[in-house]
Amino acid sequence: MSSVSCVFQAFRISDGYSENLDAEETDAVTSCELTIYEFADVLSMKPNSVFIKNMFDLIDKDRNGLVSFREFLDVIVIFAKGIVVLLLMRRIDSLNCF
Numbered sequence: 001m002s003s004v005s006c007v008f009q010a011f012r013i014s015d016g017y018s019e020n021l022d023a024e025e026t027d028a029v030t031s032c033e034l035t036i037y038e039f040a041d042v043l044s045m046k047p048n049s050v051f052i053k054n055m056f057d058l059i060d061k062d063r064n065g066l067v068s069f070r071e072f073l074d075v076i077v078i079f080a081k082g083i084v085v086l087l088l089m090r091r092i093d094s095l096n097c098f
Contacts, residue, residue: 033066 036056040047047053059067059075 030069033068035066039067 034042036052037047039056040049040052043052045052056067059071061071061074062068
């Protein structure tokens with residue numbers, strides 16, 4: 001399975017319903033690593049764009065030139081927590097608590 005296809009396999013949806021992955025497919029997805037070119041391709045962007053370069057550098061913690069599934073998930077968690085914090089800050093601000 002190619003790196004790009006494993007990314008799409010992780011989010012496999014058919015007719016609006018998601019399908020479960022079997023153990024072999026799960027292993028393929030979690031061991032997937034993307035180069036900057038594959039990363040850009042998955043996001044339908046050019047690999048030399050500033051956004052792609054900055055995001056790739058942010059995600060590639062071990063600096064091996066590949067984005068692993070674990071590195072990708074770590075960034076998703078950071079962004080998700082950041083969004084929650086931002087929403088809480090907006091809510092507190094709207095209540096004029098300070």
